[in-house]
Ligand SMILES: NC(=O)C1=CN([C@@H]2O[C@H](COP(=O)(O)OP(=O)(O)OC[C@H]3O[C@@H](n4cnc5c(N)ncnc54)[C@H](OP(=O)(O)O)[C@@H]3O)[C@@H](O)[C@H]2O)C=CC1
């Protein structure tokens with residue numbers, strides 16, 4: 001079965017990664033690419049290493065009113081730029097929005113694919129989670145549904161690679177000179193990912209999340225997100241690992257490891273790694289999660305969601321090994 005798919009925002013980091021994955025997908029044919037500043041150029045001009053079959057595809061100026069026949073549209077636009085435009089896309093076209101405009105928005109399903117795939121199947125409007133929530137919620141879900149931690153007392157310390165800010169990079173703090181050999185916290189107390197994490201933790205844990213703290217840090221690497229999450233609970237390390245192994249039994253993309261995960265384990269893949277360390281005497285549980293921000297944190301999970309809504313095998317086009325080292 002062949003399906004016609006498109007990407008708007010293809011020249012960016014998230015859209016470019018979606019293109020890379022779609023190029024190897026057994027059922028998706030990329031027939032439409034769109035953008036703003038890049039409109040008019042061929043994919044070959046933007047991506048010299050693009051597979052030959054896609055080299056001549058020309059990036060069109062994004063216009064939701066004049067789309068070709070598509071089965072799925074992947075949107076990877078700056079947050080704030082997709083809500084109005086995607087509302088004008090025909091209902092016949094399924095959408096996976098990699099950006100932040102539709103998370104927990106009316107009419108959209110929050111696409112936490114490893115945790116509630118059955119709620120995603122059959123839907124037509126999917127909001128992909130942010131990269132920090134992808135790592136955080138994957139690590140916390142088994143603890144929350146088994147009541148092993150207090151939902152109201154969670155402190156998330158996160159590290160991200162610089163590509164998390166996108167190709168545009170927002171401002172000069174993402175330039176080489178500013179980010180190389182430097183570490184910087186940002187977004188304290190008010191990061192945009194707080195609402196989706198709070199809503200999902202409450203949904204999984206069934207309780208208030210009033211004490212939630214989240215502090216991301218920019219680290220000098222290209223890809224990767226690591227979250228170290230401090231929780232209150234009296235479970236042992238083995239109880240946490242057992243709960244996660246049961247929760248993710250036969251789920252293709254989550255690996256539960258005895259040792260603390262590392263960002264390089266996930267690079268270039270749709271994998272998430274989770275692990276735990278607990279000290280019941282101190283009522284302390286530490287949960288850890290790792291994803292590639294462009295993989296599970298963006299394009300990988302977007303393709304997983306597209307597979308689910310199209311009735312395809314969940315792993316189609318996503319079973320490649322990570323890049324290592
Ligand atoms: N980077 C990451 O790790 C993650 C990103 N996201 C989210 O994904 C989305 C895209 O991020 P990212 O790829 O990093 O961003 P980039 O800055 O790398 O890319 C943005 C893309 O949007 C396009 N674009 C911007 N304005 C318009 C417009 N008015 N009309 C059409 N196209 C437009 C640009 O196209 P052109 O060059 O043609 O102007 C470019 O292709 C954001 O919402 C981001 O928050 C989510 C998870 C992780």
Ligand SMILES: CC(=O)N[C@@H](CCC(=O)OP(=O)(O)O)C(=O)O
Nearest residue numbers: 079099100130131132160164165
């Ligand atoms: C380094 C960096 O800036 N990272 C981004 C997260 C990227 C992401 O997940 O994007 P959404 O905007 O779609 O949620 C940030 O902290 O906002």
